[in-house]
Amino acid sequence: AQSVTQLDSHVSVSEGTPVLLRCNYSSSYSPSLFWYVQHPNKGLQLLLKYTSAATLVKGINGFEAEFKKSETSFHLTKPSAHMSDAAEYFCVVRNTGFQKLVFGTGTRLLVSP
Amino acid sequence: DSGVTQTPKHLITATGQRVTLRCSPRSGDLSVYWYQQSLDQGLQFLIHYYNGEERAKGNILERFSAQQFPDLHSELNLSSLELGDSALYFCASSPRVLAGRETQYFGPGTRLLVL
Numbered sequence: 485a486q487s488v489t490q491l492d493s494h495v496s497v498s499e500g501t502p503v504l505l506r507c508n509y510s511s512s513y514s515p516s517l518f519w520y521v522q523h524p525n526k527g528l529q530l531l532l533k534y535t536s537a538a539t540l541v542k543g544i545n546g547f548e549a550e551f552k553k554s555e556t557s558f559h560l561t562k563p564s565a566h567m568s569d570a571a572e573y574f575c576v577v578r579n580t581g582f583q584k585l586v587f588g589t590g591t592r593l594l595v596s597p
Numbered sequence: 598d599s600g601v602t603q604t605p606k607h608l609i610t611a612t613g614q615r616v617t618l619r620c621s622p623r624s625g626d627l628s629v630y631w632y633q634q635s636l637d638q639g640l641q642f643l644i645h646y647y648n649g650e651e652r653a654k655g656n657i658l659e660r661f662s663a664q665q666f667p668d669l670h671s672e673l674n675l676s677s678l679e680l681g682d683s684a685l686y687f688c689a690s691s692p693r694v695l696a697g698r699e700t701q702y703f704g705p706g707t708r709l710l711v712l
Contacts, residue, residue, distance in 0.1 A: 520703075527599065528687065528703040574640065584630065584655055585689075585701060587640035 486511040486577040490588035503562040507575030516578040601704035615676040622690030629671040635684035
């Protein structure tokens with residue numbers, strides 16, 4: 485069965501510095517991988533998705549992620565953090581054969597001035 | 598705004614009661630998914646409906662049931678509520694079920710508090 489592991493429960497950065505949120509996946513097949521963001525008291529918004537096309541995926545708000553099969557990783561990055569990026573980020577894999585999404589435990593990103 | 602709507606936004610009820618959560622998918626989407634987000638379990642898939650038919654079940658309790666109506670809106674029914682059912686319930690939709698690697702678009706959620 486597919487699964488994802490988010491390696492950090494919390495990440496703290498200063499505004500203007502790079503962001504790295506780590507995610508490793510486990511999948512027997514070529515996976516579909518996603519990053520979703522959840523702002524406080526808000527729903528889930530899709531940041532970006534990987535569906536076996538380009539391994540470097542660009543998303544909204546300057547975020548991108550690179551699919552590395554050899555490392556089974558799908559880390560999320562952003563060159564320069566903004567205060568509005570403070571939120572919970574979920575790495576997600578889609579269960580092949582079904583359409584259900586399997587969520588990681590989430591990484592809370594804290595951005596300080 | 599994803600185009601998926603959920604009502605109500607908040608729901609406070611007592612143990613043993615029954616509630617119904619409603620979801621309207623994006624225009625044209627045939628698939629509806631329900632997820633539960635709780636502090637101890639995280640985000641978990643509950644159930645998937647496609648064009649009125651149940652397609653997949655996840656960690657959904659027997660006290661919970663769902664259906665999708667001909668107009669494609671869906672309802673999640675929670676009965677004999679327990680304190681542990683307090684959670685944020687999300688609905689998501691996508692255009693089809695097996696055609697390609699589709700994105701699921703999430704609604705804003707319904708926050709359920711069982712007292």
